[in-house]
Amino acid sequence: MSRGRANRNRRAAKPKFSVIVDGETEIWYLQLMKQHEGLRHIDIKPELPKKKKMADQFELVLENDRIYDKVIWLVDLDVVLKEQAEWERKSGRSSPSPVEEFRGYFQRISSMDRVHLLVNTPCLEFWYLLHYKNTSRYFSDYNSLIREFRGTPLEDYEKSERYYKQGRQNLYQKLVTEQVAAIERASGLGEFNIEEMAQAKTEMFRLLELIRAV
Template sequence: MRNRRNNPLRGKPKVAVVVDGETEAWYLTMLNRNEPNAKFQIKPEIPQIKSLSDQFDKVQSLAKDYDTVVWMIDLDVILKETREVKKGQPRPLDEFLKYKGFLDSVSNVTVIINQPCMEFWLLLHFEFTQAPFEDCARAEKRLVKHLTDYVKIQKYYTKEGDAIYLKLKEKLPIAIGRTKKFSEFDPENPDRGHSGMHKFFGILGLS
């Protein structure tokens, strides 16, 4: 186990969340703003370089300073690049699984997978599905059937008094319950719809 330096942050303990996209950062910022009773304050982190190795390094670095670090990762790009990799070359999915296996042994780090992306987590507020999604666009198309005004822009996610988190908060317990129905991520069936967000809300003391 790594030795952690004393956390210099005052007040509530903080959880650093490493994400690879703005969508997750917007959502987490709104969650942080609208959940004053959460046990943690959330600090979204988007690495300057979004490669898997850079995200992995960022998680390890933050784990030295924070009580809890979450690596929240979308699988859509990883699976797309894995499908396209030439025979004999390393597969991005294998690289990710190697990093995940290492981090699973670090006590203050949690890896949370959304397959294909954050929109699948939002979709679970309205329906339960384990259907495979080839990419995020397909999950977004399914989401819009329920959340008809959905637009993947910052203004929609962060609108004062009508932020994405507030829009869905009433359905949050349902969505959390649905993610608990999933087994652990299955590398043999990586395309299957999956979300581990209940782990995140458990860390925050909100589930």
């Protein structure tokens, strides 16, 4: 076999991961993670769908399941719960509710071998918080959580690409020194329970496990 063909075969064998997200902060975090971890043995594609409704994201999950070796769907649960609250305020409600819709996707994905649904409650920033604080407190939304960054290296945190990527240390470099502690704290909170959603959870550590297991 020629050297050129052998190289092509090695490239073809590189595992391909799709990571579907619902916000730009997840994209920036994943970009920095790829850069820092030097993941040359794996092809990771973060994707932010143009349409951000759960149904649209789930359709992309199904589509990518036919293409990629693994599909990881990151969900910030505060988005689901916010949509649920808005749905409950409406008259003439459609069915199913956002929570019922999410439960349906969760159950379908639980039987899919290559697809993983990972939940952050309320949002990705709870994962960041666990790098500096050991807490199981439930925060209903981003605004209630962000106050806990006071007194930590992230007390000036903002949702901007400039904050994530500029400065003497980018955000991932700031966090990675405390990552072992964050993994231990996050795993200690247990698995996400679809029947008890109002609990502090972050399953970002499982993303790291899936990537590092390759």
